[in-house]
Amino acid sequence: MTPALLIHGGAGAATPSALQAERRSGLTAAFEAGWDILIQGGTALDAVVQATVTLEDHPLFNAGLGSCLTEDGTVEVDASLMDGSTFQTGAVGAAKHIKNAICLAREVMTDGRHVFLVGRGAERFAREHGLPQAAADELITPRQHQRWQALRLSSGQAQRSNSEPGTVGAVALDSSGRLAAATSTGGVFDKRAGRVGDSAVIGAGTYADSAMGACSATGDGEDIIRATLARTAVELLRGGKDPAQAARTALARLTRQTRGEAGLILLDPFGRRGVAYTTESMSVALRLGSGQAFRAEGRLVVRV
Amino acid sequence: MTPALLIHGGAGAATPSALQAERRSGLTAAFEAGWDILIQGGTALDAVVQATVTLEDHPLFNAGLGSCLTEDGTVEVDASLMDGSTFQTGAVGAAKHIKNAICLAREVMTDGRHVFLVGRGAERFAREHGLPQAAADELITPRQHQRWQALRLSSGQAQRSNSEPGTVGAVALDSSGRLAAATSTGGVFDKRAGRVGDSAVIGAGTYADSAMGACSATGDGEDIIRATLARTAVELLRGGKDPAQAARTALARLTRQTRGEAGLILLDPFGRRGVAYTTESMSVALRLGSGQAFRAEGRLVVRV
Numbered sequence: 259m260t261p262a263l264l265i266h267g268g269a270g271a272a273t274p275s276a277l278q279a280e281r282r283s284g285l286t287a288a289f290e291a292g293w294d295i296l297i298q299g300g301t302a303l304d305a306v307v308q309a310t311v312t313l314e315d316h317p318l319f320n321a322g323l324g325s326c327l328t329e330d331g332t333v334e335v336d337a338s339l340m341d342g343s344t345f346q347t348g349a350v351g352a353a354k355h356i357k358n359a360i361c362l363a364r365e366v367m368t369d370g371r372h373v374f375l376v377g378r379g380a381e382r383f384a385r386e387h388g389l390p391q392a393a394a395d396e397l398i399t400p401r402q403h404q405r406w407q408a409l410r411l412s413s414g415q416a417q418r419s420n421s422e423p424g425t426v427g428a429v430a431l432d433s434s435g436r437l438a439a440a441t442s443t444g445g446v447f448d449k450r451a452g453r454v455g456d457s458a459v460i461g462a463g464t465y466a467d468s469a470m471g472a473c474s475a476t477g478d479g480e481d482i483i484r485a486t487l488a489r490t491a492v493e494l495l496r497g498g499k500d501p502a503q504a505a506r507t508a509l510a511r512l513t514r515q516t517r518g519e520a521g522l523i524l525l526d527p528f529g530r531r532g533v534a535y536t537t538e539s540m541s542v543a544l545r546l547g548s549g550q551a552f553r554a555e556g557r558l559v560v561r562v
Numbered sequence: 563m564t565p566a567l568l569i570h571g572g573a574g575a576a577t578p579s580a581l582q583a584e585r586r587s588g589l590t591a592a593f594e595a596g597w598d599i600l601i602q603g604g605t606a607l608d609a610v611v612q613a614t615v616t617l618e619d620h621p622l623f624n625a626g627l628g629s630c631l632t633e634d635g636t637v638e639v640d641a642s643l644m645d646g647s648t649f650q651t652g653a654v655g656a657a658k659h660i661k662n663a664i665c666l667a668r669e670v671m672t673d674g675r676h677v678f679l680v681g682r683g684a685e686r687f688a689r690e691h692g693l694p695q696a697a698a699d700e701l702i703t704p705r706q707h708q709r710w711q712a713l714r715l716s717s718g719q720a721q722r723s724n725s726e727p728g729t730v731g732a733v734a735l736d737s738s739g740r741l742a743a744a745t746s747t748g749g750v751f752d753k754r755a756g757r758v759g760d761s762a763v764i765g766a767g768t769y770a771d772s773a774m775g776a777c778s779a780t781g782d783g784e785d786i787i788r789a790t791l792a793r794t795a796v797e798l799l800r801g802g803k804d805p806a807q808a809a810r811t812a813l814a815r816l817t818r819q820t821r822g823e824a825g826l827i828l829l830d831p832f833g834r835r836g837v838a839y840t841t842e843s844m845s846v847a848l849r850l851g852s853g854q855a856f857r858a859e860g861r862l863v864v865r866v
Binding site for chain 1: 638644649650651653655656675676677678679680681682683684685686687753754755756757758759763764765766769771784787788789790793794797819820
């Protein structure tokens with residue numbers, strides 16, 4: 259089977275032109291990191307994790323380094339992943355001092371005792387399992403700190419509602435036909451401490467079933483939870499339906515039920531892709547065509 | 563429209579005979595508390611909250627007072643609820659010192675800024691919004707403390723895996739045709755601190771859509787999350803399918819995907835009910851027939 263990979267860097271307002279080149283290079287690097295794994299016969303799960311880690315480590319995406327700050331001025335991260343061939347999942351929510359939330363979610367999955375750890379307990383689990391710890395200010399970029407400070411100095415609502423995209427995610431199909439999905443975020447800007455969004459919720463931000471499809475969603479997290487968006491999009495693939503159409507239908511249901519805006523990437527077991535968004539913009543990277551030959555021939559498309 | 567109400571007190575091993583009478587009276591009181599609201603023209607949301615609060619306050623159910631303890635010997639509660647007519651939801655996870663988690667989840671919904679708060683942040687929100695706080699040991703019953711101590715003194719695994727049911731939940735249809743669902747739990751016995759289970763996850767333990775159905779699920783929480791069980795059961799009602807059949811089909815999918823065991827209660831917009839479980843036992847209360855006339859005539863069925 260020819261592998262396929264789709265990654266995203268969030269859905270929301272358009273990326274300011276001053277940031278486009280850097281975000282484009284971040285998405286390119288993340289795509290290539292995941293793609294290298296797939297064309298060497300690696301698993302879909304490894305590919306989505308590697309692509310996600312690369313974006314978490316990039317300061318211009320809202321995940322890991324560069325996360326949005328809470329109203330307390332701290333970083334609390336959410337992430338989840340799912341292996342569509344085993345239905346194994348791992349998720350973490352509202353966790354501080356975590357450099358790569360997707361690696362912690364994967365460790366939760368591998369440990370196997372639970373699938374979802376949050377807050378203090380997730381942080382303790384990370385320490386006990388030897389995951390790299392981040393100092394309190396290590397994940398805070400000057401850009402995010404300035405944004406938080408500007409809101410504090412202003413009257414409030416205007417800047418909070420200015421939704422800058424940047425949640426990251428990936429879906430992959432490997433050469434053995436396995437599908438996987440991963441999503442990671444710093445959450446919504448100026449959120450309450452302890453707020454968990456769709457990126458940590460299996461069925462909302464992330465879902466994968468190797469018989470049906472894999473999805474990573476992003477946008478208005480509260481509404482994505484209410485609509486179980488990723489699960490809905492995957493369910494709409496039942497019977498071999500077209501992913502492009504399923505992605506649009508899932509978002510139409512979200513709009514009808516909640517009026518929320520979102521975007522999603524969707525991949526089916528045949529490697530067919532769906533990308534749709536109701537926000538102004540969505541950052542994605544994908545390779546046109548598919549298969550190993552396309553490493554050289556397929557054209558990498560990166561949209562920021 | 564004639565109202566309907568279904569409540570449950572968990573799925574798992576059979577209730578020990580010494581506890582059956584007390585659990586039966588708890589379920590009866592909870593059912594009547596919710597039913598009183600419905601027959602007086604109250605909302606489905608108020609009914610499921612009131613039934614759930616009554617069971618949280620009862621010491622023989624694993625929610626609120628009487629919750630299972632974590633491996634640290636503490637109580638950390640999960641709960642969620644959903645109004646199927648507005649798609650509004652509220653959820654809390656891994657929260658300490660909370661007497662009635664379902665009331666906190668409802669406060670999160672009413673506040674409206676987020677839908678899911680966990681850990682420290684959920685606890686702060688509860689304090690700031692004036693919800694009753696519980697002292698560290700106030701929710702720990704002698705029965706649960708003894709169980710936790712017995713595991714500490716023993717070799718371990720045997721008692722941890724002895725799954726005593728007791729998560730609580732309710733689904734209701736009110737006279738205006740609105741559906742709602744609620745679920746609350748202390749979680750799995752001897753869990754890690756910070757573990758969040760299906761009861762806090764919209765789409766897993768709880769889902770409601772007034773056009774399709776309302777569901778509260780319980781059982782192997784990790785597997786219920788992987789299978790998005792409540793969302794799956796509600797989706798299976800699409801097109802007016804029979805809830806009894808949908809409940810069985812949803813559990814069959816759970817079994818196939820994860821081998822987990824669970825139970826669920828399901829209600830459709832016509833007041834038709836589905837109850838199914840793959841565990842040894844499930845505690846439920848429902849009134850045969852429906853409508854205001856059944857306050858006197860309908861027979862209350864309580865199974866523990």
